[in-house]
Amino acid sequence: MFDNKEFFKTAFKEQLVSRLGKSMEEATAGDIYKILGNLIRENIGREWAETNQAYKADREKQMYYFSMEFLIGRLLGNNLLNLGMYDTVREGLKELGWDLETIEEQEPDAGLGNGGLGRLAACFLDSLASLGYAGHGCGIRYKYGLFEQKIVDGHQVELPDPWLQKGYVWEERREDKRVPVSFWGRVEVSEKNGRTVFETVGDEKIWAVPYDVPVIGYGSPHVNTLRLWSAESAVDPAILRSGAQSGPANKGYYQFLDYNRSVESISEFLYPDDSGYEGKLLRLKQQYFLCSAGLRSVLRTFEKLGLPFSELPRKVAVHINDTHPTLVIPELMRILIDEKGFGWDEAWSLTIRTVSYTNHTLMSEALEKWPVNMVRELLPRVYMIIEEINKRFCGMLLERFPGRQDLVSRMAIIESGQVKMAHLAVVGSYSVNGVARLHTELLKNDVMKPFYGLFPERFNNKTNGIAHRRWLMHANPELSRLVCDGIGTGWIENPERLQELERFKNDSLFREEILRIKHGNKQRLSGEIRQKQGIAVDPESLFDVQVKRLHGYKRQLLNALHIMHLYHAIKDDPTAERLPRTFIFAAKAAPAYFLAKCIIKLIHAVMDTVNRDPQMEGRLKVVFLENYSVSLAEKIIPAANVSEQISTAGKEASGTGNMKFMMNGALTVGTLDGANVEMHERIGAENMFLFGLRSEEVMDYYKHGGYWAREIYERDPRVKRVLDDLIVPGPFCRHDREFEVIYQSLLDHNDEFFVLRDFADYADTHAAVERAYWDAQDWAAKSIVNIAHSGHFSSDCTVKRYASEIWKIHPVRNAFEIR
The missing domain is CATH 3.40.50.2000 (Glycogen Phosphorylase B;)
Structure with missing residues (x-):
């Protein structure tokens, strides 16, 4: 029934009547989702039983x-994609008066x-x-x-x-x-x-x-x-x-x-x-x-x-x-x-x-x-x-x-x-x-x-590895179509064939298409942010994204302190030409993890100050998207220009968000930690932005000491200024010592995750990001290289190694x- 649009429409209407006693005119989006899910379940029931019987036999x-x-x-869109029925169902539903993306939103x-x-x-x-x-x-x-x-x-x-x-x-x-x-x-x-x-x-x-x-x-x-x-x-x-x-x-x-x-x-x-x-x-x-x-x-x-x-x-x-x-x-x-x-x-x-x-x-x-x-x-x-x-x-x-x-x-x-x-x-x-x-x-x-x-x-x-069909084909269909136009469809079942894309990195028309698709994804995310958060985001700005679990070693704090520094830099020299930047966060903190929850509060204090300041308009914007989930990630990741993978070296076992961003053409700002190391080996330092301590340096500090966070605080005026902002009433601190817990974690407890040690290098790296982004064609070429080598990090490849x-x-x- 799914192979033919007309058969699908007939079967769908019959199921709607027989199961719910409703006509298409009476049905809600929730009804449509329920009937569509049941149709898929029935359609694959035979294969499910035969799979188990074959394994046993x-x-x-x-x-x-x-x-x-x-x-x-959510499974609706992914299941339709895997069954080869997505386009048939989308077109059939459209003729019945429904948008498939709207129906996908009904699934929790x-x-x-x-x-x-x-x-x-x-x-x-x-x-x-x-x-x-x-x-x-x-x-x-x-x-x-x-x-x-x-x-x-x-x-x-x-x-x-x-x-x-x-x-x-x-x-x-x-x-x-x-x-x-x-x-x-x-x-x-x-x-x-x-x-x-x-x-x-x-x-x-x-x-x-x-x-x-x-x-x-x-x-x-x-x-x-x-x-x-x-x-x-x-x-x-x-x-x-x-x-x-x-x-x-x-x-x-x-x-x-x-x-x-x-x-x-x-x-x-x-x-x-x-x-x-x-x-x-x-x-x-x-x-x-x-x-x-x-x-x-x-x-x-x-x-x-x-x-x-x-x-x-x-x-x-x-x-x-x-x-x-x-x-x-x-x-x-x-x-x-x-x-x-x-x-x-x-x-x-x-x-x-x-x-x-x-x-x-x-x-x-x-x-x-x-x-x-x-x-x-x-x-x-x-x-x-x-x-x-x-x-x-x-x-x-x-x-x-x-x-x-x-x-x-x-x-x-x-x-x-x-x-x-x-x-x-x-x-x-x-x-x-x-x-x-x-x-x-x-x-x-x-x-x-x-x-x-x-x-x-x-x-x-x-x-x-990551499921490249979900994170590229389903999450970013326009980019997927462009890839198919460029190198054919072989990459869908053999993701390492994405490497063939590298030959387009100097193709100006292909680069323009990459930029166009990214801009379209940014426009869609901007609409989502306006609808959910009430914040107007400029899709022309650079989208710098850090979305992951909130933890000290993942260093959302480093990102937040750097944004505070950028705010001060703009205030100090408001006439200087600056690249418009939008920083996007999404993260949940464990309910009992007090420090992580304080960092969320700090990010919102920064967001409130930056977004209310008229001098930041067209220069700086901060967004925190609540209740991070897989479905939200599918909207954020295709729109990202920059992927923040800034964990303390030696702390992130691998990461998979880094791979998803890479596959969708974002450039990584990161430490040589986890799978960032292998990404770097494949694409080279010129196609990502590396900074910070190496894992062996971190281990040496842990084993032998020699790191004093307070020395950096006293030596680097940028660090001193943003840390003082945590405890002294001012642009980010509404009352005396509001973020003292964070301040103490960095100075009194000697900065367990080396946030201050890596701050200067991180700030310099972001300056390099700004310079690189001005050259749109070169940025697009780097983006293509990232996509081309992302197939190596498909879960298909990983599972084959586990299996054998x-x-x-x-x-x-x-x-x-x-x-």
């Missing part, structure tokens, strides 16, 4: 990607993720299906997303994100595939038939109910699955009614309510506040819930193959995305030993040949640790297994390094009353990968150096080519 090895986040964004951004970790997982799922791999996602179906961000008087206010309030057209509840998950209780040990048996009694059982979301491959009959687990009560309320007393004396009733509330909380919020014990406990519950439910589902699928469990590593790959799903390792051991009857050595061999691990951070505070008492009480049998893994691992270390108790303590999984999840992940997996070459080298040579010395064969690099080098899976074609 051919006994294909399948990969399961366990992640606490899947930041999938799925509240299943927060930042780069979750977006990477979503990009991987898209590439896995498009390339024909048997690869699925395993996550949690959060009732509420991280939070909906509102800005009130410059302050971030967190509101619930009820993204499921109107239902979710793409999901399918699979009641028949629910599995039990247990918490608490105690372990009883006994002997049965000559073997030791461990049984958990007095535990609290809940149901994990899966909701499946189809993952549609581009131009492919493959439809893989994102399985999201919802926590539900395992107690039938009816049993409480027999003999129940009325009124408050009915303890059974109230105990049920407490139990039911605690169960629902497991899949209620993404990243509950863990600043207190209860929040930490809930996070641990979430992680075990995901791991236990996901593994039971994986093993049930494996058992349908009719193979012995010795074949598990040959048919199943379980990948853990960061440390959050690390409990997969002891949980798999528990199932193999307690339920399948394996001995320890056999179970351990199967486990470490099945599980692989991606590390996403070098920051010690982000390498998860859990209190021993919490793990022991909540997961008594799992803790016993972790304890045994640790005992055996430490014993092996002492045999290999006699007398090195210091080394054993550093590498132990359980140490100082904490369970170290990153250590467990490394010890219990066959592959440990970083997400950019620099990040991996820092892992091997610093953060996990002793583990690399012990298991060098396990460590490898897999630089992150880690998961050992291959594209599945034969079962489908018959059709």
